[in-house]
Amino acid sequence: MLFLSQLANALVIGTLYALMALGLSLIFGVLKLVNFSHGECLMVGGYLYYVLATTLKLPLSISLALSLPVLFLFGVFLERSLLRAPYQRRMARYDEYVILVTFALGIFLQNLALPVFGPYNRQAAPLFKGSVRIGELVIAGDRLTGALVAFLVIGILLFFLYRTYLGKGLRAVAQSPGAAAIVGIKVLRMRAVAFGIGITLAGVAGALFGPIFLVNPEMGTSFAVKAFVIVVLGGMGSIKGSIVGAYILAIVESFGSILLPDPSRALAYKDAYGLLLLVLVLLFRPQGLFGEKERRA
């Protein structure tokens, strides 16, 4: 029974991890850059939902739905203002620039949230309260809501990527921007769309995590590190890899923290298990589970 409850919890958390990792993966696939401010974008989503639902007192489902376009526009704005021009004019040392600029953006957002919202822990209500009981198995309502909504969003995303024209355009740019441009796909627009969707996914994950783990300016850091581990584990830019990697990480965290013989250390190192996973991947399968082997000159 204990095993089953733990597994159920891991699967619920894993679905939410998948949501945020997919955003990171999509951005990497299309723009070929790691968004080091991913955790802070997740935090922005958390606060956005909180403000809509608690400060403006909108109905919960409307708050959640309304946060999607806002987050998308926020993502497009970031891409336009910080990433587009250097890409367009083929800035020297663009790779280093994007790492620095996204990291600095993260630091900025986190420290902006601090004076604006204060350091307090905020909580917006989840869509469903209470908890669901199946025999001995108990799953809290906020977690279940989070997992179901995340599941739905992932489903829509996959449909969009594989079944719509725009989605196919995104994947084409991810495979080869040059070839995509030749067949008439607007690469710049695709990059903005991909960044917008990526930020939206992170933000929705934040809005769903908010009721479960509380919203505060520093919430992004640990989630961001988890998302990094997941994409390296699954293979950078791989959609399938991000989903599988997310569940692996959630299961390792859940069981790792109860199976280790020294209970004190087991819990203390909970956030470090993923990092050990990362080192193992880099040692034995650097391209990740579903990544393509890198071609080198």
Add this chain to the structure above:
Amino acid sequence: MKRIFPALLVLAALLFPFFFRDYWLYVGIIGLYYAILASSWSMLAGQVGLISFAHAAFAGIGAYTSALLVIHGGLSIPLAMAAGALAAAVVGLGIGALTLRMRGPYLALTTLAFSEILRIFITAEYQLTQGSIGLKVPLILDGNKLVCYYTGLALFVLTLVVLTFLIHSRVGLLLVAMREDEDGAATRGVDTVAYRLIAFVVTSAFAGLAGGYYAHVVGLVSPQMVRIGEMGLILAMSVFGGLESLLGAALGAIFLQTLTEYLRIFAEWRLAIFGALVLFTLKFAPEGILPRAYLYAERFMDRWLSRAPR
């Protein structure tokens, strides 16, 4: 003139403690720690093109190694500091060997994750490190501020000299060549991984050295030292002073450190302001805000000088 300027700078640095005492001297002592970190990090990011987020973590490794060796090993402080630098170099070698084989953002990702694991490790292993309470460290000569300051200055000059030497050596030349065209360098038979590894290990060692210095002048090290926010501060300082110049980054560090003291009134907004300034700098003045400011100042001075009667 070219000779006079460094001499003046050195003189100013040497005379600093005679004009500023007590708290401002303390600010100077801490400023030197950041100056070493910023200049070595900018060497890595600017000259080699490697972005590492573990620089603060390496300083932490140097600090804890040095502190523990003095406390439990009975080593003298200078020896322990050297050992701290060595420890940082060894860890740097491990991380570098793991990630530098691959291109792209792997180094940045892994070093970020490493910083977090190190913070968790230091907090969790409290029997060894005293955890979040912080480890009390013996001070250099009981914390005599003058000695601390000159020690820091000496280490800072050492960092600049060694790194400048490295840049102007054959290794430095190859590193810049690789930064501009890696495939080109590789096809001409340059072992790109090995040269990058050298640069990563050397700069990590200097971060470790800076950490050891910090431990023995503040008298306390805690896991807060390796927070990601600290790394953000180092990045801000380097970007401010310009990634292309070691001295520029160091001056950026001292400038921000001074600014911090004055922004105390806006304590809450301080880091948000720094973050915004960094974004602004990266977008509009990627060579650094201080070099850009000098440029404008120079133009102004020229105009002013040419107008003044001889």
Add this chain to the structure above:
Amino acid sequence: MVRKMLLFVLGLVVILGLAPATQAQNVMKIGIVAPLSAPGGVETGQALVEGAKIAAEELNAGGGLLGKKVELVIGDTSGQPEKGTAVMERLVTHDKVVAVGGEAHSSVALAEIEVAHRYGIPIVISEAWADSVTAKGYPEVFRLTVCNSLIYSKAARWIKDAGFKHVAVIGENSDWGLGVIQVFKDNLSAAGIKVTSMSAERTVTDFTPQLMQLKNMQPPVDFLVDGFTGAGEILMIKQAYQLGFAPSKNTAILGAGMDTLYPGFWETAGEAGVYVLSNPAGLPGIPKTQTSDKFTKSFKAKLNREPDAVAMEGYDTVMVLAEAIKASKSTEGKGLVAALEDKVNWEGTRGTIKFNKEKTPAWAYHMWMDVPVFIIQYTKINQVPSQAAILWPEKYATVKAYIRPPK
């Protein structure tokens, strides 16, 4: 390039030179150290500073100290020990304060007392609970709040008397959290009560795996101690409640950190907070003193809420320092320390403050031994701490025993 750089350095020197180093003669400066930015406990820091400010206003309205106006110099430590050292250096050498008070993080307090000791400046600790702060035995260090051994040994005795059989403690791996675990282990194991303990990083947010594990233990856990502060403390209560583990009819839960006492608690914990136990080191109006009434009134007028224990401590801290300055008629370090030790006997917001001189046990040195400690239990949602049921001490108890939740 050369000239540019020179210009910059000269500019820097000029900026530095403008540093306000002048010392006003008719001002009495008192330093207040508190965590006012993350990662410190900002809520606690702000409450502390608010209390201290009210004290300074009151003193100035009454003509100041030794004919001088009282000025509080507030130093933000961010909950980081290194910053604590730097802030103390600044307060002592740059601002030239005569004494320092405050602090809410034990790790930072331990760094600060080193500096205070080095310069011989008295420091009154308002809200740091680790035993070692006073156990170091520095003559300059005083404390007018509880310490771990004092409060949790009492809580442990209460748990034993209330008949609980298996106590689980999950604590953060800070000095304070580890102290909580240690005191419960020491006091309960000796009495034959089973204690299960684990510690974790302060930033951990999901306790569900561990709580499930505890829920399935034999013999069943009937008392859970939540030894976290900040988000962790509230999340553990919330998650334990969602799992049907605690507070429940089988298991009680004690929120040992301060966060169960702030108004934000109900916003985040909601119905999970009903029946939660807490241990405040001071409740407004209990015991009733003149100062307490006056302070509660000014605090409510200013902030429109009931003062918490920390705000009361902040107020008492400044007032106790003022008493010492008045008694010694000087601002010299040694004299102030002597006055704090011998002459302070002042009725504050939580009783009459007097510092202990005995060094056995070590933590008792320069402690206020009669500091009030309570065990309270919330009985309704959105309840303020002073309205909650008081279980202990017997003198002030409003209910006979622990209230078992119906579910």
